[in-house]
Amino acid sequence: MLKWIGLCFVAAGTAGTGMRICLDRKARIAQLARLGQMFGRIAGEVSYSRTGISEILEELGEKMKRSGDFSLGGTLEAIGRELRNGGGLTELWREKMSAYMERSLLRREEKELVLSFPETVDFPDAQRQRTAVEAFAGAMDREKEAARKKEAEENRMTMAVCLAGGILAGLLLL
């Protein structure tokens, strides 16, 4: 009897690991969505008010914090504030966003894309600047949609493999 209970625990453990992997996948999609929204809102401000990037980041950060996203909101607010106090965009963005994405589940190329944002903020007119920032939003949205499409299938597969692996391991241990 105890052996069967042990097998159930092993199977439950591996299923739990599978669920964790699925949740991480969901969190990555949510983070991509947040970053896409962020770039979209920056692009909107660029074309509508032509406000400087420091002011945009500070205000956007405040709004995001109010809506409960303290991590990204706080990061943007800090970048905006330090920019206003004379810091450099490239250095600040790399430092703060790297820290924000340190524990994130984004892929390396997605992180690199986010970190390359300051390199595109040098267009002399709002129209082209908006297009450049929108390209970031578009890239994030594409990544998000691709991840979302694969999510259900990958989740099913993950759960199946984890559960089967757990049962197999349990049976081997019996």
Place this chain on the structure above:
Amino acid sequence: MDRTDGKDGTDRTDRKDGTDRPDRTDRKDGTDRADRRDRTDGMDRIRLLFPESFRERWKAAAISWQDLREIRLRARQPVILLMRDGEWYPDEKGRLNRDAGNAPRLQKKELDAIVKHICGYSLYACEEEMRRGYISAAGGVRVGIAGEVILGPEGTVRNIRHVGSLNIRVPHEAKGAAGQLLPWLYEGSRLCNTLLISPPGCGKTTLLRDIIRLVSDGNARLPGQTVGVVDERSELSGCFQGIPEFDLGSRTDVLDACPKAYGMMMLLRSMSPGAIAVDELGGAEDIRAVLYAVHCGCSVLATLHADSCEAFFRKEAYAALQQEKVFERVILLGKKDGHFFAVQIRNGDGRLLEGGIPC
């Protein structure tokens, strides 16, 4: 000759200014907290114009900010600091010298980095200003730019790229500078429509700023009245996020970064100002807006680039203003030995009322 110690004690801000409001600069102790804060603000205004990696080189310039008038940056040329007592050249370590020979030349990429930094890494946000040949930096600092002009389809200036020169004009608050002019600015209990005229660099904007403050806060002649300021280049008020960084008085409303002609109309319709102040009158639209404001019963305080009062009285472009004798006071400003003077004060007919008043 080295100039890293900085001067400070002789600034105009130590004077009494004639307002009916207690002012921090009236205090006898020149090193009180408010003065220290002013000094720090002024130094920061200069220091923060430059990217972090260059700041050490501008330390001496920042310390001497009270004497500093302009910073001239040109690609492949030495940096020139135009001080109250002439030109100085910073060396690699930021020490100021009279000798241009030892001064390092500014690299093009350094100049580009400075332009980007001054624009707050948002060149697009400065598009309109760059089209007009300047960038408004934080703290009311106006930066003139020159470089390769990009023309639009109709031959209009679209933008400037490959910036080759910058002229950083350091603004100063000279509280009390207009105190001695006040008696000439009033007729009975009414503020005269006043035009300040001078060539560049003779203190028009600084003086106008102080007149606005005195009119707004009230002075020995009249209690304070509402003043509307249309600050097209953010130079008068030094606005940041809509709030003036310079003291323009307690009854002053500022329309920041707004074209003068539109701004005057907007203020008249919505803010009921007793006086409207604008810097650097220019086109026909500005003239029409001034006439409209005066017809609405509002006093107008304005400045104009010219080298003499005659240039104003004779110029065709200002004929409409002269016909109606809109400006009841025309004040010509000048500079001698680093000090500013009201060289001539004329009435609307062009008659000389007074001259040689220090301000």
